[in-house]
Amino acid sequence: MSEILLRCDHVGKKFCRDLKKSLWYGLTDLAGDILGTPPGDLRPEEFWAVDDVSFDLRRGECLGLIGRNGAGKTTLLKMLNGLIQPDAGKIMLRGRVGGLIALGAGFDPILTGRENVFVNGSILGLSKKQIHERFDEIVEFAELGKFIDSPVGNYSSGMQVRLGFAVAAIMIRPDILLLDEVLAVGDLGFRLKCLNLVQELLEDAAVVFVSHSMQFVTRFCTRVSVFSEGRIICNSHDLSQGLQAYYTQCQTQLKVFGNTAARIHNEKLRINDVEVLDNQQAVIHGDDELSVELDLDLETGLPEVELRITIEDFSGHPILAIKPEQREQLRFTKTKQGVRMDLGKLNLTPGKYCLMFAVVTVERMERLTRKAGTLEFQFGGDHVEWAAVIHETRVRCA
Numbered sequence: 001m002s003e004i005l006l007r008c009d010h011v012g013k014k015f016c017r018d019l020k021k022s023l024w025y026g027l028t029d030l031a032g033d034i035l036g037t038p039p040g041d042l043r044p045e046e047f048w049a050v051d052d053v054s055f056d057l058r059r060g061e062c063l064g065l066i067g068r069n070g071a072g073k074t075t076l077l078k079m080l081n082g083l084i085q086p087d088a089g090k091i092m093l094r095g096r097v098g099g100l101i102a103l104g105a106g107f108d109p110i111l112t113g114r115e116n117v118f119v120n121g122s123i124l125g126l127s128k129k130q131i132h133e134r135f136d137e138i139v140e141f142a143e144l145g146k147f148i149d150s151p152v153g154n155y156s157s158g159m160q161v162r163l164g165f166a167v168a169a170i171m172i173r174p175d176i177l178l179l180d181e182v183l184a185v186g187d188l189g190f191r192l193k194c195l196n197l198v199q200e201l202l203e204d205a206a207v208v209f210v211s212h213s214m215q216f217v218t219r220f221c222t223r224v225s226v227f228s229e230g231r232i233i234c235n236s237h238d239l240s241q242g243l244q245a246y247y248t249q250c251q252t253q254l255k256v257f258g259n260t261a262a263r264i265h266n267e268k269l270r271i272n273d274v275e276v277l278d279n280q281q282a283v284i285h286g287d288d289e290l291s292v293e294l295d296l297d298l299e300t301g302l303p304e305v306e307l308r309i310t311i312e313d314f315s316g317h318p319i320l321a322i323k324p325e326q327r328e329q330l331r332f333t334k335t336k337q338g339v340r341m342d343l344g345k346l347n348l349t350p351g352k353y354c355l356m357f358a359v360v361t362v363e364r365m366e367r368l369t370r371k372a373g374t375l376e377f378q379f380g381g382d383h384v385e386w387a388a389v390i391h392e393t394r395v396r397c398a
């Protein structure tokens, strides 16, 4: 087994919601430190932002920290980076630590990118020669070109992230890399480039990665810890188990996204009602045959149309498009029309979903109507997979 590079042992950090009280507590804590009085319990308006967190991280491991806003992820990362001190427990770090935590953190906005690289390198104890050796690689990776000689204060947020990541990952050559959600500010191309570099670094380093993008978490993390109100509620090498814990948290708080019909200019057709046929159960399972019926109001003389259905996950991401077999076209003859669609069996990972319906003309693919967020349903099952749609296949030894 590879060596442990990071150990958190019952780590806690408390904050105070009230600014005046927090200043007063700061003073009394300082006096307590001088007199050697141990800190007591929580005082009014204080709370544990990180509460009794323990874990080990080994070389080669990438830990994904996920959880809802305000759960305590960044606070933990700041403690790991030494930006703030824990109020309880101990943190043990072995090797160099590189961190990309807050936008522009560690950079002086008046100095140019070049000057900031040299200042940062000197603070980290690198010699001028070592910084020179790594400088071109940093600029090339950050793709800043001539902007490396502009003040960092004039950089766009994406440019600041580019320089911050290049310094943390290339100049520091860290044993432990701490990455916060701030990476999301970079454009997609840069994010992928960063994550590919993270993959390379993982050969010889440990990474802690805070993200709200489950796509990136499942792509890069070897373990996941789910935070809720400062505590780790799930710590697992089975990423799908972690995602399930996170989604469960979100689903109790959120309604399915976009429960509305889109306003389409000059709507000639309207979906009044959608209902599931032959299925009275609250939870749909993989064995259930699903059929839906739409109740439409329409103008006469419409061209031939097709019905399209998209299954969306609870955050509104389309995960499956359902089209009629052989482009079955519909020609309506009445102004009130029912339409039945047999969706058959679905094979989804357990979770909350909804359907989006659209009616398009066959000839010009013009959208006549669209209704999103309809028929919210729960798909049941025991095991959550990484991806929403599951396709089962036969595997044999060749």
Ligand SMILES: Nc1ncnc2c1ncn2[C@@H]1O[C@H](COP(=O)(O)OP(=O)(O)OP(=O)(O)O)[C@@H](O)[C@H]1O
Residues within 6 Å of the ligand: 015, 016, 017, 049, 067, 068, 069, 070, 071, 072, 073, 074, 075, 076, 181, 227
């Ligand atoms: N300096 C501070 N003073 C007081 N409270 C703070 C301070 N920093 C953070 N907090 C509080 O600590 C809690 C945890 O914040 P933190 O930034 O760690 O959450 P997070 O999980 O990173 O959230 P997000 O996903 O939104 O980034 C929040 O309630 C936040 O308001």
